[in-house]
Amino acid sequence: MLVRVNTIRLALAQVNPTVGDIAGNLNLCFESVAKASAAGAQLVLLPEMVITGYPIDDLALRPSFQKASGEAIQELATRLASENLGHLVVVVGYLRGTDNDDAEKLGVPRGAPMNSAAVIHQGKILGHYNKHHLPNYGVFDEFRHFVSGDESLIIRAFDTDIALAICEDLWQDGGPVARVKDSGASLLLVLNGSPYERNKDDVRLELVRKRAAQANVTLAYVNMVGGQDDLVFDGDSIVVSAQGQILARAKQFETELLVLDIEVRPAGTATLLSTGEPVLVVNQKSDSPKAALTGKIREQLSDYEELYNALVLSLRDYVQKNGFKSVLFGLSGGIDSALVAAIACDAIGAKNVYAISMPSKYSSEHSKSDAQDLASRTGLNLREIAIEPMVAAFLAELKLSGLAEENLQARVRGMTLMGISNQEGHLVLATGNKSELAVGYSTIYGDAVGGFAPIMDVPKVDVWALAKWRNENALANGTTPPIPESSITKPPSAELRPGQKDSDSLPDYEVLDAILREYIEFDRSLAEIVAQGFPEDVVQKTLQLTDRAEYKRRQYPPGPKVSGKAFGRDRRLPMTSKWRES
C-alpha cells in the first residue's frame, strides 16, 4: 500500500524569556520566527507562557498584566505580517484573560486568567488552546492562578491535522492527549515551561515517547531555558516519531532554534469531525519541496555536568535579569564557598566576581591560603578583611559568649559583605548547602545573608562531587582546575571556635544526607528511616534539627531547585509546629 505523506518544516524555539518583560519577550518571539523563516520553516512552536515569562505567580491575577499580555500577542501577529512573516503558522504561549464566550461556557468570571496558546497566521490570532491540566503540587500553584480549558484544538494546516497541548497536559493520563489519537491528528505540538530537576531529562524523554506512541503522532516538545528565581529551565526540547525515534533534540541550558523536516499524514484521514472537536482551518498549503533537513540531535550531558550547568545558568540569569553586574561572597577556603566561586566565575566571568577572605582568630592558615589559591586559579577579585576589630567592638559592649559569640563572628562577616555590597553594588551570594540549611547549621543574618543562594538545594556530598567533577572537567579541557585540592580534602569546619569540626555536632555527611533525603524528599517517618539501618538516635536528632530550623529557612535567600524536593515553595511547613516524628 502506498501511503501519502506530507513534509512540514518545523521550528522549535528554545528561548529564554524574562518574567514581566513583555516587550523583550515579544522581541524574542519575533526574532525566533524570523530566524525560523530564514531556515525555511513553515510552522514555529514557542514555549508555554513565553510572552509573560514563567512562572508569574499572582501577576496572573492582575488585570493590567493580563491586558498587556493580550495586546502583545496581537502586536506579535501584526508585526510578523508586516515583516512578511505572516505565512508562517506560529504557536505561542501567553496569559489570556477569558472573553465573554469562554467565561460563560466555563462558568468563571470574565477575565479569569488562562494559560493559553495562540495560533497566529497572516496577522491574525486564529484560535486558542487553553491548558487543561493545571499542576498544583511541588513548586506549582496553577489552581490559584489559572482556570482550566476543556476543549481540544486541531489546526488543519499544510494539509495536515495538528493537535496542541501545554506541559502538564502531557504528564496526566487521560485528558486532551488521550483524545489526540481519536482526532486522527498526526502531529502534536506541546508547549512547556518544565523546570529542571536531576534526572528529569530521562523521565521526560520516556514520557514523550510514550505519548507519541499512544497518540500515534510525531510529538514536538518545546521547553524554555533560563533561570527564574528558584527555578531553572533546562530546555532539552525534543521531537520524536510515533515509533519513538528521536528526530531532534536541543542542547540543555542553552537557547537554540531546532529546525527540521517531519513527515506527517495528510488531513482527511482524521475521524476528527465526528468527535466534535473544534478545527481551525488555516489556508496555508505546504511550500514546494526543498532539500530535506534533518534535525540536530544534541548529546545529553552527564549527571554532574547537567547539575553544574543548571547552577551556573540559574545564577547567571538571576544576576542579569535583576540588573546586577557582579557578585560578592565570603571565601572561607572551605568547599562550599569554593564551589560557589567556581560557579560564579563560569556564570558571569571571574572579573565580575568579588570575594572577601574574612579570617578570625579561629581561622586556620589554610583558610587564607586556600582562598588565595582559588583566586589565583580563577582570576576572581579577592581582598582580605580581618573581622577581629569589629568582633572586639561588639564583645566590649555586649559580653557575648558561647554560641552567641560564634554567631557574632558569622554576623560580622555578613555585615561586612552587606556593607561592601551597598557601597559597590554587587549581589551578595549565600554559600550554604542543602545539608546545612536542613539542620540549621548556619547563622541567620550571618553566613545566611545574600540575595541569592546558588547551592542551597545541593547536599554536602554533592558539593564535593561537583567540585571534583569541575576540576576533572578542567583537566580534560586543558584548563586550570578552579578549586584547590585542599578545599576538597580537608575536614569541613565552620571555624567559629578553636579546633571546631562539623563532625563535632553533626553525623558524617554521607549518613546525614541519606537520612535527609528519606525525610525531605520521600516524607518517610522516623521508624521507616531507622528500618533502613540508620541509628535511631542519629535519625531522631537529624529530624528534630530539621524541624526546628524551619524559621531560619523562611528568611533564607532563594536559590535554584535541582532536587525532587527543595526547601522553599516546594516544601511548605508551618514554623509554629509541635509535631515531632517519634
Add this chain to the structure above:
Amino acid sequence: MLVRVNTIRLALAQVNPTVGDIAGNLNLCFESVAKASAAGAQLVLLPEMVITGYPIDDLALRPSFQKASGEAIQELATRLASENLGHLVVVVGYLRGTDNDDAEKLGVPRGAPMNSAAVIHQGKILGHYNKHHLPNYGVFDEFRHFVSGDESLIIRAFDTDIALAICEDLWQDGGPVARVKDSGASLLLVLNGSPYERNKDDVRLELVRKRAAQANVTLAYVNMVGGQDDLVFDGDSIVVSAQGQILARAKQFETELLVLDIEVRPAGTATLLSTGEPVLVVNQKSDSPKAALTGKIREQLSDYEELYNALVLSLRDYVQKNGFKSVLFGLSGGIDSALVAAIACDAIGAKNVYAISMPSKYSSEHSKSDAQDLASRTGLNLREIAIEPMVAAFLAELKLSGLAEENLQARVRGMTLMGISNQEGHLVLATGNKSELAVGYSTIYGDAVGGFAPIMDVPKVDVWALAKWRNENALANGTTPPIPESSITKPPSAELRPGQKDSDSLPDYEVLDAILREYIEFDRSLAEIVAQGFPEDVVQKTLQLTDRAEYKRRQYPPGPKVSGKAFGRDRRLPMTSKWRES
C-alpha cells in the same frame, strides 16, 4: 396549627489548638466535652482540623502525621466513653487519610488527605463529613493539601436531623449547604478555621444569617481562636436562628465554651431519604427536660480594639507556642516600636519584655527620653547600648558612606539585638509596619531582623490610630497610657543621617497608604489609581518602590495578616520581574 419542637442543648467549643500538638489538642477536645457535659450539653461542636491545628501546610501530605491524627480521633472516642461521656454526640474536625472505599469512589490514591469532621458517640466514630469546597486563594492552598468530599451527611440524633459543613462550604453558593434545605434538616453545624481580617466579623454574621435563612435551619458556627504563624483566628463563634436572630455569640480573641438550648424540628419532616443522602442514625434520644438555658451574646469589639486584640493574641501565641518566655526589640522612641512595645506588654506582661535603646550620633534627644518614658509607663525592661563604637570599628575597616553607612547603623542595631537574643534567649521582634515593608523603607539584616513582626500588616496611618486608641482605652480604664504623646505627635524619622525625616523620601503617609491599598489590596493599575486623583509621579514612584522591594519582603520575618491582602503567602510575586505598571 400546633408545631412540635425538640430542644437540644448544644455546646460550641471555641478553643485554641496548636499545630502539630496532637496530644495537647486531643486534651483540649476532651476537656471541652467534659465541661460541656457538666453544663448539660448533649451535642458538642469543635472547630475544623482542631486535632491537628490549622493550617498544617504540607504536614497534610505526611503519612505519619495523617496516621497520628486518625489515631487521636479514635483515642478521643475511647477516652470519652471510658469517662462516662460517651452519650454526648461530638463533632470534631481532623485530618483524615482516605480509606479504600473513599479512595475508589473519589478516584484518588488511598491515604489522600481529607479535611474531615468525625461524629463521635458511645466510643465510636460513627461517620465522617469531608469538606467539599477547598479554598485555594489568598492564604489558602487547600487544593494542594486535601481532596474534596462529595457527599453530605445527615446525623439523625435527639429525634432531629442535623447537617454538617466545614468552613468554605458555607461561603460558596451551591454545594452542600444548598442541599441542606432539601434534606429537611433543621440544624446545620459548621466547623471553621476562619482567620481574622478587619471587618470580617460583620461579613461573617451576614453570611451565617443568609445561609440559615436559605437552608431554613438553626445554624451553629464554631471557629477556633489563636495565633498560628501569619494567621490569627478570632473565634466569634455564633448561633443564629433561621429567622436571623442571634441566639449566642462568643467573645472575640478568647477561648470560650458557648452552651445553649435550641429548638429544632423533629426528624421525620425530612424529605431526606428521597434525596439519597447518607443518614447516620444515632440512637440517642433527648434527655428529660431541664431548666431552659439561653446563649450568651457577647458584644463585638470596636474596629481598633478588634485589630489591637488580634495583634496581641497573634504575638502571644507565637511566643508561647514556640517555647519562648520573653521578647526583645529596639526601642527608638518612634511610633512603630512604641506600638510594638505596648502590644508586647499586653501580650506577655511587661516583665517579659526587653527593649534596647540604641542611639547613634544622629539620634535626637527625644529618642532616648521617649524610650525611657515608655519604659516607665509600662514597666518593660530597658537598657541603652551606644552603637558608635561598633559603627566606628566597621567604618575604620570598610570606608562606607551614604546609604551604605545608613544601613550599617541599622545593621549594628540588628546584630546587637541578635547577640543579646542568642545570649539571653529572647525572641527578637521586627517593628516595621506595612507601609515601610511595601516601599522597602527598611534595612535588610538591620531593622528587619527578628523572628516575628507584629505590625507588618498595619499601615503607618493605622499605627498612629492604634497608638491613640490604646492610650485612650487606658485612660477610659483608669490605667496609664503606655505610649508617650511625643512618640505619636513627632514627625517620623529613621534618624540615620542628620535631620532626616521620612517625608524627605516618601509622600505623606495618608497619601502613601491610600495608594498602597489600591495597588496591593485591589490590584489596581497605575492609570486607575491616578484616575482617583493621586499625582501620577507619586503613584508611579510608589508602585516602583513596591515592586523593587519584593526581594526584601521574601526575607522578612512572619507576622499576622489583618488586612484583606497581607504581604507573604497572601500576595505571591516573583522577585525577578521586569513588569512595571505604566
